[in-house]
Amino acid sequence: MTGIRAKARLETTTEIKRLAREQIASKGAANLSLREIAREMGVASSALYRYFASRDQLLTVLIIESYDDIGGMVERADANCSRDDLVGRWRAVSQSLRTWAITNPSDYGLIFGTPVPGYEAPTDTIAPALRYTNVLLHLLADAQAAGCKPLITVPTTKGVSREYKRVRANLEIKLTDEMILAGLAAWAALFGAISFELFGHVDTVFTDPEAHFRALTDMLGTQMLGMK
Amino acid sequence: MTGIRAKARLETTTEIKRLAREQIASKGAANLSLREIAREMGVASSALYRYFASRDQLLTVLIIESYDDIGGMVERADANCSRDDLVGRWRAVSQSLRTWAITNPSDYGLIFGTPVPGYEAPTDTIAPALRYTNVLLHLLADAQAAGCKPLITVPTTKGVSREYKRVRANLEIKLTDEMILAGLAAWAALFGAISFELFGHVDTVFTDPEAHFRALTDMLGTQMLGMK
């Protein structure tokens, strides 16, 4: 395997993925057609199977790349802020998420939308999927270290404490129950709002969804980061 | 059109829908196959087109029915509570939503998941889609009438106020900006949490997602309904 073939292979692979993304964007993931990709590339459809074992595998690769893309985006947005500007970091992170989602709606749907039936996310997707989550977790940890406390707290039941204990163990970050709850709430609201906007559940109501999104995330930030 | 044919038609129609739901549940909406339905019914595939103009139209009908189903569910949950027990109503509404979503995951995906590509939701779906939304809106209105104020408020910008003005006009309910923001935040968090749970983004973390969900909605209720 000298350079020539390897290079050609890489080029063909990326070209396939590029055309696949194009198709997904214009006609949706469900209508992704390998034959059409082949047609556009002026090649026999069977040739594509030298590069991807199946349609599903192609989709998986695209999903992993999307996870990495969004992860990098969020990491960069966070890194651009001064470490102790927690509110600013939260704003940057949430804004970058929404921006990415709007710029790549089909990729967002691929990740956060209805799972493809019978499609079991391979373990390869787990690590990339955690990248953006880790950014928020570190933000929460830093907030806690800085003495932030969520504004609203509710009495936690035994069951919840047990669950959050498990979360703590999984994450190796020792957040308080209140912080975990606040973080998960903000997380859910964030993706709920983005999904609503993207999947067309609010488009008849808002003309400027970004304004609302800013107000929403500001509120979430206030709740989550509380008084320092 | 005397009874006999009309009755037969109704029966066939419901049977088609039943089998379609079965298929969607087992293999996903994208893999819904009219031919397979026909096969299971022991009938020619073309016969189905006497009942539904296309696969998309069948999907639309199913979506509308799901909207009505979830709407009725939420309405009943709300109606079962004493009118002035606002916290209880919020709990009932959010719980019933999650329960419905978990009981009918494929229907939830149909409504709140990635839209089927190229599928433009017909106007017929708008009215049923508003049923469950109205329940929350009336809850918010009652809360405001009872003197509730959201706990956390953020300074609203001009842009947001303008947007919320439009919301108010559309809804014919005069909620304050703070109430609208709190309501939308709770709404987003609710569906974000349910989507995460259903679409498998948290199943590695929680063993008892309901406990967390309860804590989450309690917190949202506290924020939204505040001090009476």
Place this chain on the structure above:
DNA sequence: GCACTTACGAGAGCAGTGCTCACATTACAG
């Protein structure tokens, strides 16, 4: 009760899909 219309189902057919396989070609390695 009879003729007419309408609803319904059958089955062939079109264009598309994912995927497989035997076969040729071509680039690389020893």
Place this chain on the structure above:
DNA sequence: CTGTAATGTGAGCACTGCTCTCGTAAGTGC
């Protein structure tokens, strides 16, 4: 320079949504 492994081909299988023609059966007006 020869053997091997990677690559592309094109036919083919089984499937899909959907259309069209055609025969039959059910309901309707007189």
